[in-house]
Amino acid sequence: MNKIVKLPPRNNVAASDTWDLSPLFPNDESWEAALKEFESIYPGYEKFQGKLADGPDVLAACLKFDSELDRRAERLGNYAFLKSAEDQADSTYQRLVGRFQSVAVRASEAASYIRPEILALDDAQLQKYLQSPELELYRLMIERLARYKPHTLSPREEQLLAMQGEMAGAASRIFRQLHDADLKFGEVENEKGERVELSSSTFTQFLQSPNRDVRKKAFHQYYEQFEGHKHSLAAMLNGSIQKDIYYARARNYDSALGSSLFSDDVPLSVYDNLISSVRDNLPALHRYYDLRRRKMNLPDIHHYDTYVPILSDLTIENSWQQAVEMVISALQPLGSEYCNALQAGLEGRWCDRYPNAGKQSGAFSSGAFDGPPYILMNYKSNVLNDVFTLAHEAGHSMHTYFSVKNQPFEYYNYTIFVAEVASTFNEQLLSHHLLENAKDDRQRAFILNNEIDDIRATVFRQTMFAEFEKTTHAMAEAGEPLTIDAFQATYRKLLEDYFGPEFVIDDELSLECLRIPHFYRAFYVYKYATGMSAAIALSQRVLNGGDKELSEYLGFLSGGCSKYPLDLLRGAGVDLERPEPVDTALKHFGNLVDRLDALL
Numbered sequence: 001m002n003k004i005v006k007l008p009p010r011n012n013v014a015a016s017d018t019w020d021l022s023p024l025f026p027n028d029e030s031w032e033a034a035l036k037e038f039e040s041i042y043p044g045y046e047k048f049q050g051k052l053a054d055g056p057d058v059l060a061a062c063l064k065f066d067s068e069l070d071r072r073a074e075r076l077g078n079y080a081f082l083k084s085a086e087d088q089a090d091s092t093y094q095r096l097v098g099r100f101q102s103v104a105v106r107a108s109e110a111a112s113y114i115r116p117e118i119l120a121l122d123d124a125q126l127q128k129y130l131q132s133p134e135l136e137l138y139r140l141m142i143e144r145l146a147r148y149k150p151h152t153l154s155p156r157e158e159q160l161l162a163m164q165g166e167m168a169g170a171a172s173r174i175f176r177q178l179h180d181a182d183l184k185f186g187e188v189e190n191e192k193g194e195r196v197e198l199s200s201s202t203f204t205q206f207l208q209s210p211n212r213d214v215r216k217k218a219f220h221q222y223y224e225q226f227e228g229h230k231h232s233l234a235a236m237l238n239g240s241i242q243k244d245i246y247y248a249r250a251r252n253y254d255s256a257l258g259s260s261l262f263s264d265d266v267p268l269s270v271y272d273n274l275i276s277s278v279r280d281n282l283p284a285l286h287r288y289y290d291l292r293r294r295k296m297n298l299p300d301i302h303h304y305d306t307y308v309p310i311l312s313d314l315t316i317e318n319s320w321q322q323a324v325e326m327v328i329s330a331l332q333p334l335g336s337e338y339c340n341a342l343q344a345g346l347e348g349r350w351c352d353r354y355p356n357a358g359k360q361s362g363a364f365s366s367g368a369f370d371g372p373p374y375i376l377m378n379y380k381s382n383v384l385n386d387v388f389t390l391a392h393e394a395g396h397s398m399h400t401y402f403s404v405k406n407q408p409f410e411y412y413n414y415t416i417f418v419a420e421v422a423s424t425f426n427e428q429l430l431s432h433h434l435l436e437n438a439k440d441d442r443q444r445a446f447i448l449n450n451e452i453d454d455i456r457a458t459v460f461r462q463t464m465f466a467e468f469e470k471t472t473h474a475m476a477e478a479g480e481p482l483t484i485d486a487f488q489a490t491y492r493k494l495l496e497d498y499f500g501p502e503f504v505i506d507d508e509l510s511l512e513c514l515r516i517p518h519f520y521r522a523f524y525v526y527k528y529a530t531g532m533s534a535a536i537a538l539s540q541r542v543l544n545g546g547d548k549e550l551s552e553y554l555g556f557l558s559g560g561c562s563k564y565p566l567d568l569l570r571g572a573g574v575d576l577e578r579p580e581p582v583d584t585a586l587k588h589f590g591n592l593v594d595r596l597d598a599l600l
Contacts (some may be wrong), residue, residue: 007197010359013356021082023371023542052114079102088180090306102166113159115155115159151262153250161247179515198568202355202356206218242476242484258471266417323390342401351376373400385453407559407560415565425535428539431450435451466525468525
């Protein structure tokens with residue numbers, strides 16, 4: 001009889017393998033008490049309403065109140081979110097999330113007058129305010145806010161938009177519940193003859209099986225569920241896109257993409273140049289797919305053949321402790337403070353380590369000003385990429401660690417744009433470390449293959465996603481209905497361009513556009529590609545440099561949001577408004593493909 005492998009229920013997971021959320025709240029009861037306190041405090045916004053023009057001291061008091069409330073909200077929201085991620089099917093914590101979001105929306109509604117009142121100040125009065133000592137802490141915040149004057153509405157209109165907050169997130173929440181809790185994919189027999197539950201978290205594990213029949217079976221079985229729900233999923237994705245367009249139009253932006261780029265002060269040319277550069281280098285990617293087909297002795301190549309290592313007979317097993325030790329060793333160039341703090345956190349309980357039934361798929365880092373920078377993993381000892389995922393999420397967490405240490409609450413929370421640099425930088429150091437310590441050419445080829453696939457997934461694949469987001473939002477803005485057929489046709493054309501003429505594209509793959517979580521919070525994914533491009537340049541700079549280069553990189557990690565993202569990166573030594581970082585990453589990719597071809 002075949003062995004059946006199922007994920008354990010959450011209550012069977014050893015406490016030592018889970019994160020410790022007590023620094024946020026000791027238990028649910030203390031969270032409940034804090035939520036009630038929050039509810040009793042936020043009506044205090046009312047006392048400042050209509051009075052922000054009375055003087056800098058009044059505005060400073062209002063912003064101090066707002067900041068303190070935000071800090072309370074961050075802690076409440078982080079606890080509820082992390083508890084819900086432990087088991088998406090546990091309604092107790094879904095309820096906590098819902099209750100917090102409801103209160104947070106009401107608090108946001110109560111505070112919605114702040115922006116329009118500040119922006120109603122005439123320029124001379126605003127400049128006078130900015131020179132006052134009472135507003136010194138908030139000067140940068142106010143200067144940034146002034147940029148939004150053309151995109152800020154009347155107090156009543158701002159209140160109405162704030163009231164829509166919970167409703168606006170409906171499509172994303174429905175998708176997450178369907179994807180992580182309600183969709184059931186059955187079981188698949190793996191290469192060991194074990195019956196293993198197929199889920200969003202085990203899908204990639206199946207695609208890394210050395211047995212092509214297992215990969216093919218898992219691929220087709222997984223997408224059966226998306227085929228069966230494609231119309232509902234298309235409606236969710238359309239709803240998310242329409243929400244983006246609505247808010248962009250309501251705030252007088254030219255487009256949803258322009259609205260998204262505005263907050264980071266990123267010019268549209270950065271987005272467009274990324275797509276252009278990647279498209280110019282697609283022949284190198286097509287050459288890699290042909291190399292993969294040849295070296296795996298395949299008659300043709302499908303999507304389910306692109307995740308398994310080419311040297312699939314070479315397995316590298318790493319326990320959790322070994323993975324931690326490997327990551328810490330690789331990150332030694334970042335210095336003792338970085339490595340000692342990270343090691344203490346990973347050997348302690350910053351991280352929720354292994355898969356369990358209902359647990360949110362994938363991985364993330366969720367830090368806050370109060371409490372450790374937590375990491376969610378679904379770690380599997382036989383998947384080398386999970387070691388890289390650990391290094392990646394550790395990069396986010398240590399970015400939070402340094403920003404919290406060096407910035408006040410108001411400026412610690414770095415943007416996603418720079419976050420992806422800190423995470424992929426760590427992956428570059430890990431790959432460098434493993435290549436330096438490889439035992440032989442086969443192991444070296446295995447690691448090269450892994451780095452190539454990482455760049456493929458982070459630069460090429462995420463750029464394809466970014467192009468899909470840009471195209472579908474532009475279609476909707478032009479009044480073209482986003483039906484399931486429109487989504488599939490658009491995505492199919494991108495698949496053909498990015499995978500090349502010799503790649504076999506299964507019909508089900510066009511449904512992939514419905515299952516990418518980032519598509520439900522659009523214009524995020526391009527930051528992965530720009531982030532890795534910057535990370536490749538910066539990692540080479542640190543590895544080949546000295547104290548100055550390391551100090552500048554740690555200064556970048558410590559910067560929070562005290563400067564705009566492109567300025568923070570320039571301070572670290574890379575300029576993303578120029579083509580060199582992306583071109584360097586793509587040239588590096590081509591060189592890695594050449595090295596791998598020579599070794600195999």
